[in-house]
Every structure is written in C-alpha cells, then in structure tokens.
Amino acid sequence: SQTIHQWPATLVQPVGSPLSLECTVEGTSNPNLYWYRQAAGRGLQLLFYSVGIGQISSEVPQNLSASRPQDRQFILSSKKLLLSDSGFYLCAWSPRGLTGNSPLHFGNGTRLTVT
Amino acid sequence: SQQGEEDPQALSIQEGENATMNCSYKTSINNLQWYRQNSGRGLVHLILIRSNEREKHSGRLRVTLDTSKKSSSLLITASRAADTASYFCATDGNNDMRFGAGTRLTVKP
Numbered sequence: 275s276q277t278i279h280q281w282p283a284t285l286v287q288p289v290g291s292p293l294s295l296e297c298t299v300e301g302t303s304n305p306n307l308y309w310y311r312q313a314a315g316r317g318l319q320l321l322f323y324s325v326g327i328g329q330i331s332s333e334v335p336q337n338l339s340a341s342r343p344q345d346r347q348f349i350l351s352s353k354k355l356l357l358s359d360s361g362f363y364l365c366a367w368s369p370r371g372l373t374g375n376s377p378l379h380f381g382n383g384t385r386l387t388v389t
Numbered sequence: 390s391q392q393g394e395e396d397p398q399a400l401s402i403q404e405g406e407n408a409t410m411n412c413s414y415k416t417s418i419n420n421l422q423w424y425r426q427n428s429g430r431g432l433v434h435l436i437l438i439r440s441n442e443r444e445k446h447s448g449r450l451r452v453t454l455d456t457s458k459k460s461s462s463l464l465i466t467a468s469r470a471a472d473t474a475s476y477f478c479a480t481d482g483n484n485d486m487r488f489g490a491g492t493r494l495t496v497k498p
Contacts, residue, residue, distance in 0.1 A: 280431075308485060317477060317490040318432075333485070364431055374420040374481020380431030 276301035280365045280381030287388055293338075293352040295384050297365030300346065305367040307348040308378065309340055312362040321363075324348060325370070360388045393421075393461075393478040393489035401495040408465040410492040412478030413458075419481050421454055423463050426475045426491070435463075435476075470498045 280297045287293060299305050306325055310318040320333045322340035330340050337356050341349045348365060362385050366378040396411045412421070420439050424432040438445045438454045438461065445452045451464040465472055473496050479486040 310488075315490075315493075318488040320485045320487070323485050362429075366432075374418070374422070374486060377422060377434035377437060378424075378432070378479075378486055379434070382431045383429070385429070 276367075276379065278365065278367055278379055278381045280384060282384060283382065284385045285387070287355050287386065289357055289388055290354045293350070293355050293359070293386070295350040295363055295365075295386075297348045297350075297381055298346055299348075299367045302367070302369065303345060304370040305346065306370060307342060308366040308368075309348065309350050310364045310366065312364060312383075314361075318364065322350070355388045357388050360386055362386075393480050393487065395476070395478055395489045395492040397492060398490070399493040399495070401497065402468055404468060404470055404496055404498050406468055406496075408468050408472070408494055408496070410463045410476050410494070412461045412463070412489060414461075414478075414480045415459065416480075418456070421452075421461050421481075422479045422486065423450075423452060423461075424477045424479060424488075426477065428474075432477065465494075468494075468496045470496050472496050 277300045308323045309321040312318050324330050324342045338352050364383045365381040368378050369376045393412045393414045422437045423435045426432045436447050436452050438452050449466045454461045475491040475493050477488050477491040479488045
C-alpha cells in the first residue's frame with residue numbers, strides 16, 4: 275500500500291533562518307506531488323506541484339521554493355523565512371494522470387511557526 | 390486561488406442528526422471531491438463525483454452534484470461525535486485540486 279511521510283510535524287524557526295521540509299512517498303511510482311499551505315481556519319493554497327523529477331510549477335510568487343530530486347521525494351525550502359511564512363504545510367500525492375481523476379493523499383502536515 | 394466555497398462556514402448539530410454542507414464553484418469541472426480534516430491533521434479523501442454523475446453514496450455519506458448550478462452538497466446521515474471535523478470540497482484545476490475554505494462541523498454527543 276502507498277504511504278506518505280512528511281516531517282517534521284512541528285517547527286519553530288526565527289525570522290531570516292532557512293527552511294527545509296521533506297516529503298516522501300512509498301509504494302507508488304511517478305506520482306504527482308503537491309505542496310499546499312493552510313492558514314489557520316482557512317482552506318488550502320496550492321504552492322507547488324510536480325509531475326516529474328526536476329519539474330516544478332509554482333502557483334504564486336513567494337519566499338519559498340520546491341525541489342524534486344528523486345521520483346518520490348518533494349522538498350519545500352526557503353533561504354530566509356518571513357513571519358508570513360507561518361502556517362500549516364501539507365504535502366500530497368496523486369497517481370500520474372489527469373488531476374481530479376483520482377484522490378489526493380495527504381501527509382499529516384508540518385506546523386511552522388516563524389518567530 | 391480557491392475554486393470551491395463551502396457553506397455554512399460552521400455547523401453544530403446533535404449526535405444522530407443529519408448534517409448538510411454545500412459547495413459552490415465558479416468554472417466548469419470534470420470532477421468534484423470532498424475531503425475531511427481532523428484538527429491539526431492532513432486531509433482525508435471521502436468521495437469523488439464526476440461531472441456526469443448527479444448523486445453518489447458511500448456509507449453514511451451522500452454527495453450530489455448539480456453542474457447547471459455549479460454546486461454540490463455533502464450529506465452525513467445519523468451523525469456521530471467522531472464526525473466532528475472540517476469538510477472541504479475540491480474541484481479540478483490545471484494539474485491541481487482547488488479547495489474551498491471548508492465547513493467546520495461539530496457534532497455534540
């Protein structure tokens with residue numbers, strides 16, 4: 275069966291510090307991968323998605339970047355965190371193919387607090 | 390940007406009652422999905438309904454889709470305290486799913 279791992283679960287970082295959040299998927303190949311951010315009590319904002327190694331699409335201009343160094347690994351990074359980067363970050367995967375034809379499978383999220 | 394919008398934003402009911410949540414969207418879709426999120430956790434997929442379907446059931450869940458009105462509803466029958474969570478609809482965009490802000494459901498025992 276497929277599983278998705280996301281870590282860390284919580285993170286407190288000072289403003290200006292770097293960030294690296296990692297997400298890995300097991301039990302499937304060539305998945306579509308996604309990073310979403312959720313503000314408190316709000317819906318999900320898509321940050322990045324990837325349909326293959328090295329293929330990253332960004333939805334909104336921001337202080338963050340993403341990389342996909344391996345087929346089932348997706349990394350969210352920042353060189354210098356801002357207060358506005360605080361939030362709940364969710365990684366998700368779906369089978370390769372047309373988005374929407376299959377469910378998204380989410381990790382348990384990372385609660386990031388920038389102080 | 391968000392595609393679906395859920396209504397109401399919050400709903401509080403007694404155990405055993407039915408809960409109905411609505412979702413409206415703006416552009417044409419191929420599929421619409423409903424997800425559940427327990428506090429502080431990731432989202433869990435509940436049900437997918439395709440644009441050529443009008444109704445779908447899964448256990449105590451019933452989802453309807455009206456593409457002419459660009460709306461969907463999620464009905465949870467005989468609710469339980471364990472159904473307390475946020476519920477989101479999501480529609481397919483370009484290579485991603487677009488989520489609404491969700492309905493916060495509280496089921497009181």
